[in-house]
Amino acid sequence: MDRPSYGYSAADAPPPQGPTGGPSEQPVCPRHPDRVSYVRCKRCDRPACPDCQRPTDVGVLCVDCERELARQQASTRPRTAMGGRMGRGAPVVTYTLIALNVLVFVGQTLAPQIVEQLGIFAPFRALAMPWTFLTAGFLHGGVLHLALNMYALWIMGQYLERTLGPARYAALFLVSVLGGHTAVYVIADPMGYSWLTGTVGASGGVFGLFAAAFIVGRRMGGQVAQIGVLIALNLLITFTVPNISWQGHLGGLVLGAALTAGMYALRPKASPGADRQALARRSALVHGALVVAAVLLCAVLVAVKTLLVLGG
Known part of the structure; x- marks a missing residue:
């Protein structure tokens, strides 16, 4: 033979x-x-x-x-529904995000004046300290606030990190945090108290994960009734309990949903005999462009709001 x-x-x-x-x-x-x-x-x-x-x-x-x-x-390597590399083992990105939040909270406890003054987001100084659009998402107002957000991040993160892939999942969370604080800046009244009020918490990112889990579940044919109820209950709490930034929650929810829907809509479709490596590279480029577009959208909204404020 x-x-x-x-x-x-x-x-x-x-x-x-x-x-x-x-x-x-x-x-x-x-x-x-x-x-x-x-x-x-x-x-x-x-x-x-x-x-x-x-x-x-x-x-x-x-x-x-x-x-x-x-x-x-x-x-032939298994890939996620988005075309990303399948995560192996522990959800490392979720662990990392939780660890960063806990470490920053420890910093708040030990040196509150330094950590909070450098990291808290407030519309009146946002342009002078643009990093606070992200860093405020790792600050929290107390142990209970931290525990609730980290529990939600743990539950949603494990599922989405496997489904989206580590890189897309991390980008989704950070973009949702950015979207939440952008909404706070855009909606805040320059002549009101909200313009001077500081905002902290990972809730904008968590709401973005809620939206992503709902969209992913629908597209994969899963049961999403529980996630829908969870989103509805959290929105009810957001709008009824005082001292909660509904703008940040709503901004994270909307931008997280838009980014996830865009990733699904524009992901390359695999056909029999297609070069899956080439499709994976194309998917990474397309989704990377979507993330950049989401960041640019936030920048444009901030610029427009700033011009309106300066114009009186």
């Missing part, structure tokens, strides 16, 4: 040359014709010199076959 060549065969190699330029019976490496090699690739049966040999559990492969197998394995 003939050995399968997988696109290669010993006949692909140039005829071995002897010292006088004539045919030789000594096998030579196709990549290095001046090197004699009696070791053959287990996959394509071509000679491979020591520099081109790649030891594996099933024998020696040549460098070309190793690369081809790596490409084939990458093209």
Whole structure:
């Protein structure tokens, strides 16, 4: 029985040359014709010199076959519904976000004047301290506030990090935090108390995760009634309990929903025989562009609000 060549065969190699330029019976490496090699690739049966040999559990492969197998394995690797790389093991991004929130809260406890003054978001100074559009999402007003947000982040984060992929999930959370504080800035009355009021909490990001979980569940054919009720209850609390930034919650919810819906709508569709690696790269570029567009939208809204305030 003939050995399968997988696109290669010993006949692909140039005829071995002897010292006088004539045919030789000594096998030579196709990549290095001046090197004699009696070791053959287990996959394509071509000679491979020591520099081109790649030891594996099933024998020696040549460098070309190793690369081809790596490409084939990458093209068949499981991917998320968004086309991202499937997360493995623990939800590292969720752990990291929770740890950052806890560490910042410890900093608030030990040095409140420094941490809060540098990180809290307030519309009147937002342009002078633009980093607060994000850093305020890691500050909290107390242990209960922190615990509720971290519990919601833990529940939603584990599910979405596996479904969206770590990078898209992290981008969604941060964009939702940005959207929440952008809404606070845009809606705040420059002549009112809200313009001077500080805002803290990861709630904008959490509401963005709520919206994403609802959209992902609907698109994947899952039951989303519980998530819908959860969103409704949280919105009810937002608008009825005093001292809660409904603007931040609503902004995170809307921008998180828009970003997730856009990712689903614009993700490349795989067809039989398609190059899945190329589709994954295209998906990453498209979704990266959506994240950039969401950030630019927030910047434009802030700029428009600023012009209106300066114009009286």
